[in-house]
Amino acid sequence: MNFIKGFFMLFLVLLLPAAVFAVDAPAITGVFKEVPGVMFKYDGKTVEVMEFLSFYCDHCYAFEKAASVIKGNFPKKIKWRIMPVYWGSGSSKPGEAYMLAEEAGKGEQMKKALFNANFIEKKDIGNLAVLESIGMNLGLGFDFSRRLRSGEKTAEAQRVLQMARAYGVEGTPTFIIAGNLFTSPEPFGDNTDALRDNIITIIKSIIGGKGAKAQ
Template identity: 25%
Template sequence: MVSPKIIRILAAAALAATAFFSPASHAQGTQQYVPINPPLPSDTPGKVEVLEFFAYTCPHCAAIEPLVEDWVKTAPPDVVLKQIPIAFNAGMKPLQQLYYTLLALDRPDLHAKVFTAIHGEHKRLFDKKAMGDWVASQGVDRAKFDSVFDSFSVQTQVQRASQLADAYRIEGTPSFAVGGKFMTSPVMAGNSYEGALKEVDRLIPMARN
């Protein structure tokens, strides 16, 4: 098994050579965020929502995941992180379903392992059968997985994720929306995963106001 640290190193090398945020971001020059105008409403009233738009196929999302896991442990109590899987084409929809199925089965611990399986172990987890085989190997009941994967609840969450991606005009991953008011990304934060999360921390007080 390839460790998340190695994935992070490999993806960091690619990061400098890859532009994966929207062209509008680059037009901002050295600005490390863009305002969202008009601001978008939160699904969690009374909290500052931080939305991380990600895709399991994205090596940068795989690289930043351990950092996100550490970041959320020290986030302020009025901040809630929501990870939003997005699909740039119809073929990516099963990966959205996989994320919400893992949550529904109370196996969020497998989220990071999906990245490792795809990017570190080169497993082709791109359809329901392959995903089902893999989660079964992780101790998940296969029948429960199959049932939840196609459930109305999961389909509704996938639809909501796609609506959010459209509303925020997401063109690349990972991207972070803060409080419905600001957007940042590693590219905007100086091609730095750590820089992106530091920028999120800086934007949280601004989003409260």
């Protein structure tokens, strides 16, 4: 997930006063709020969706089916990025395991395996032995274990957490759409279907309005 380091630096730049940027966003429908000082971005082809989630979060686990429905509505028109965070006594290691797996092209498999281990098998996903076993089952091999134990992705996990705080993320899942449109389950009373439909509505209005390009 080398994009996170570069994206974090870009995000700091985007926190400059909004007047620096000349962007005309389309009329967007749906329930969301704009992140102050951050630029709306849509290149006319692909809408970026960042999902801040925790592998300890039951609402994130429950949203997995809804995420598949959203992606299915917009084949090749959305870029979905998983931004793993952790709160309280949670460990950064599940997120680090996800980052390593994503680099190996197995991020989606790791995400499903982590949720399954935590919520179905009731395993401690902060335990390195548990994560190594998951990695082995996914065919990630010894190198995965070595890199996980060495803390290769620890700093990256911290950067994602800092990014979440900068965006004002206080719970998971939270979604940042097209750079600065913030939505979460809170306005819908944690109703997964309502949140799913809201995200679909937002993306449809961006694509239908042709969006805006940074100038």
